[in-house]
Amino acid sequence: MDRETFVKGQLEAVQKALTKYEVPLKPKHARRLIVGSHQERSSAVFWNAVNKIQLEKNPVMTWKFCHLLHKLIRDGHRKVPEESFRFIPRIKQLGQFWKHLNxxxxxxxxxxxxxxxxxxxxxxxxxxxxxxxxxxxxxxIKNA
Structure with a gap:
């Protein structure tokens, strides 16, 4: 698979995963992004795609984003947590945004x-x- 097709597939998976509908996150979209992070050895494509989505539009989208990021941290490439550090302010901002909206x-x-x-x-x-x-x-454990 060439790079362009890969990136397009990752963008599509993010868009399909982060919908406003109150339905569970489809495992196939999460799995596609997790596998993609291992193929790329990075979460850069995921973060580039997420940064194009206005998560403040819908609280369900924000919830799904959190759930998806949690899965990526847990099952994605080992660099995902490290590469996600720089997005901590964005994650905090999302939490504060929805905290104040009832x-x-x-x-x-x-x-x-x-x-x-x-x-x-x-x-x-x-x-x-x-x-x-x-x-x-x-x-x-022994070396720690």
Whole structure:
């Protein structure tokens, strides 16, 4: 698969995953992005796609973004947490935006989920040896 097709597929997966409809995140879209992060050895394509979407438009989109990012941190390439550090202000801003809007039941949920993601990323910054999955091998435990 050439680079252009890959990027187009990743953009499509982000757009299909982050919809305003109150339906669960489809595993195939999340899986496509997770596999893409491993193929690229980076989350740059994901972040480029997300930055083009105005997540403040809909609280469900923000919730799905948080859920998708959580999955990427856990199952994506090992660089995902590190590359996501620079987006901590954006994640915090999203949480604060929805916290102050009482237009839906998602406000407090989005604020709490975004805070959890920020805490998770700060944890990975403090302990870079910890993989996103939080699973260590015996040798990693002995060397720590």
């Amino acid at each position: 237009t839906s039941g998602y406000g407090i949920c989005n604020e709490t989920y975004s805070r959890l993601l920020v805490d998770r990323l700060e944890f990975h910054r403090k302990y870079p040896v910890m993989p996103g999955s939080l699973m260590l091998t015996e040798s990693q």
